[in-house]
Amino acid sequence: MRIVEVATRKDLKRFVQVPRHLYSGLAGFEPPLDFERMQLLDPKRAPFFGHGEAAFWLALDAAGRPLGRISAQYDRLTPPERAHIGHFGCLEAVDDGAVVAALIATARDWHARRGRRILQGPYTFSINEEAGLQVEGQEHGAMILMPWHPPYLGAHVEAAGLVPVKDLLAYVIDLDHAAKWRGMTVAKASGQGQMTTRMLDLTALDREAELMTELFNASWNDNWGFVPLAAPELATLLKVSRPILRANHATFIEVDGKVSAFAFGLPNAYELFRGLDGRLLPFNWARAAYRLLTHRFDSYRFTLLGVRSDLRDTTFGARLPMAAIAQLFSQNRNPGSLEMSWILDDNTRMRRIIERIGGTVYKRYRLYGDAGPAGGDAEAPAGAAP
Structure with a gap:
């Protein structure tokens, strides 16, 4: 060797x-x-x-x-x-x-x-x-x-x-089981004005990436192993995913016209690639194009979640993630399953939210390192956000 x-x-x-x-x-x-x-x-x-x-x-x-x-x-x-x-x-x-x-x-x-x-x-x-x-x-x-x-x-x-x-951890949720959470609303905090929701603006993906990056980093910066997400990376993901990306794959909750929370997910693109052995050339591109036009996805992945930094530690802000998830369910009514991943195994707050809506752990991933606190085990407490 x-x-x-x-x-x-x-x-x-x-x-x-x-x-x-x-x-x-x-x-x-x-x-x-x-x-x-x-x-x-x-x-x-x-x-x-x-x-x-x-x-x-x-x-x-x-x-x-x-x-x-x-x-x-x-x-x-x-x-x-x-x-x-x-x-x-x-x-x-x-x-x-x-x-x-x-x-x-x-x-x-x-x-x-x-x-x-x-x-x-x-x-x-x-x-x-x-x-x-x-x-x-x-x-x-x-x-x-x-x-x-x-x-x-x-x-x-x-x-x-x-x-x-x-x-x-990766959780799986049957979308029919989660139907009861669709349409869940959150009461406004006193002194707040109008609260609205909107979907992803496919004509302004760079701007949407900036918004999601800001909220994601604000929500998870206390989490174990956190490294700031860079907006160009998310913008690239959105653009590469554009053939399967739809407006209903993200939801934004706005309070007084300011984006305060979001949830984002994608259909499982591997459904389009099955049997292609990782290659599009010389002829698999035609099969992939046909599938792209006709395929109905059976599985989705809930990918990103975020809440505005000044709301994160408030009672109102604590309810926004659940409301954003519920709204995302409302926008995606296709039968099938939703993967919510990944979640730190000791992030009890987020795990409870997912388990309340019927999520069960079905995959596990492990990070390895050198033994001892110097290997990164002694950091900010997990589960602090969002």
Whole structure:
């Protein structure tokens, strides 16, 4: 086995294709589209590289066939108190502990040479994108903007010396079960004027991204592992998702004409990609286009939630997340299921809200790091927001 750093665009394309070479045929695995992964990872195109840096490696056997891959990255938006923590991500590997250990050692060395003595992950690239290694629920299939990993991978990560740091949960809610919450309203606080709701403005996605970013960061800045979401990253997500994006995929609650809370979700784009093996060329583009025009989605992911900072710790503000979720239900009446993800396992406040509307945990993702508080376990208390 040898570890080779990605140095060219051709190398990066090979890096992108590793999961389908390793996991094809495993229950629940569906490869993402190559072009979408290139937009996420390519330093020339991905918004992350406006405020971060990364390197990529392939593990190859003697014949040059892929055995695994990993990235090492650092987000310059990371708060100073966590500047000593380096992240790894994009981890995929065959069922071989030696391969996983070699990849993790490579990422660790990259960070050590830059003065970061603690390793934590996986993140692709940050906690605001795809976070965690899936340890439960693989059989339920892939979900948009959530990672998928084979069941054996977590044990190899621990054998390589990393320990569990935090679990992230994905809930599933039957939309018919949630119907009773549709139309829920929140009483106005005294002294407040008109309260209205509106949907996503598809003609002003950059502006909508700015609004959602502001509210998201205000709501979650006390949460464990928080790194500010950058508006260009969310704007890019909205634009890349434009073929499946509809106005009813977001709801905004306005108080006296000022956006005070929002909820946002997306249909599960993997439903369009099934059977395409991650490729659109030479002929899969026609199949994908036909599906885009005719497909009725069965699964959705509730992705982002936020509340205005000055309302967050008020009684009125505490009720706004539930109202925003209920309004999103009202705008999306298709039968099927809704995934709400991800939620910190010790965020009891948010978990109670979700469980009140019938949510049950059906997938679990795990973040790993070096043992001890220096690995990031001693931070702001989880569950403080929203």
